[in-house]
């Protein structure tokens with residue numbers, strides 16, 4: 339079956355999460371992704387947080403499906419020569435080493451262009467070129483702090499908080515994938531490759547755009563009406579405005595305030611909650627759903643502005659309505675009233691959710707050493723492309739076949755193994 343990226347060969351010189359997430363996505367859609375790893379150890383995530391002794395960790399298997407693995411010591415002369423051959427025969431090279439590592443290895447952008455002018459070099463770094471922090475190595479949470487997410491996440495009376503979602507890592511990988519596809523399209527037009535880079539700080543910031551919007555509003559007006567800090571209270575119960583966007587807890591946006599609300603069982607189940615949104619244009623239905631039809635016309639409740647100063651009392655009342663309903667029962671009632679809501683899904687719920695499995699958003703795949711494992715499938719669905727997820731490769735599983743495709747005979751391959759080049 340034809341895959342969208344059939345015929346595109348990618349040198350996957352990535353590690354940990356940000357780079358591998360990018361190349362995995364492209365592999366799902368048909369690119370031939372050759373993961374280049376250090377002989378003996380490979381990507382550090384192969385042995386980080388292992389759940390089965392001696393078997394590639396789930397950290398690795400969930401980020402490297404549909405790839406081939408070539409071990410190569412690119413600090414050895416012959417290793418460099420093999421990488422050069424790969425560069426000459428590939429379309430894209432993706433890397434996310436620390437700043438300057440690729441240059442130190444001898445593969446500057448100028449050298450790569452010399453080897454293959456059609457090559458697209460795609461990089462993830464913590465910060466963009468010329469940024470005051472460009473020399474820093476960066477992991478997920480560092481990026482969340484640098485990109486504006488942490489200062490705007492959490493509660494007003496707590497410290498800046500990082501999200502459990504990989505806003506710095508996988509999100510940057512997704513941004514880079516868009517960059518690579520754009521560069522491939524441009525190459526169709528110009529015949530030339532180019533350098534594409536995405537900084538983790540920038541990818542986080544790109545998701546924090548509405549928080550920058552709020553900063554500009556705060557600069558001008560000194561308040562943000564949809565935040566819990568408004569209206570300003572003498573006792574400062576929900577925090578106070580300063581000159582920077584505050585942390586709004588679980589607040590929703592303007593016109594549709596929302597909150598995480600307790601459901602039956604919350605005393606013992608940390609995820610017995612729903613997210614409940616009071617959509618301005620759906621107030622009549624909302625009031626009826628929660629058993630308060632008299633609030634529909636009551637001027638004290640009828641408009642968003644009237645509800646604002648008692649929004650936490652309203653949420654408190656809804657929690658009393660939810661007290662005898664599980665999160666799933668509550669959503670089953672509220673869906674009939676068109677209320678934007680969802681159960682707070684624990685990872686256990688997600689692991690067992692039949693809908694996510696039916697849609698291929700969660701898939702079970704086979705791994706040579708581990709057997710079956712569960713992983714996240716393609717979040718993007720196509721009408722003309724069937725995405726098949728396969729297990730991640732063992733370290734060096736495809737070294738010999740890749741070397742053969744580059745013209746090395748069996749004897750040469752044996753020598754390269756012996757000399758630990760591969």
Ligand code: CAO
Pocket residue numbers: 353354355356357374375376377410411412413434435436437438439440442443462463464474475476477478507
């Ligand atoms: N053969 C020989 N050497 C290899 C090799 C191979 N196949 N693959 C990598 N190396 C070497 C590199 O040449 C480099 O060596 P030098 O530092 O001597 O030049 C080294 O391995 C890799 O260095 P690194 O700085 O990338 O690795 P680290 O573990 O110290 O740092 C990380 C990890 C993620 C902090 C850093 O790579 C980084 O900041 N990357 C950019 C941002 C990023 O992607 N972060 C997301 C990571 S996911 O949380």
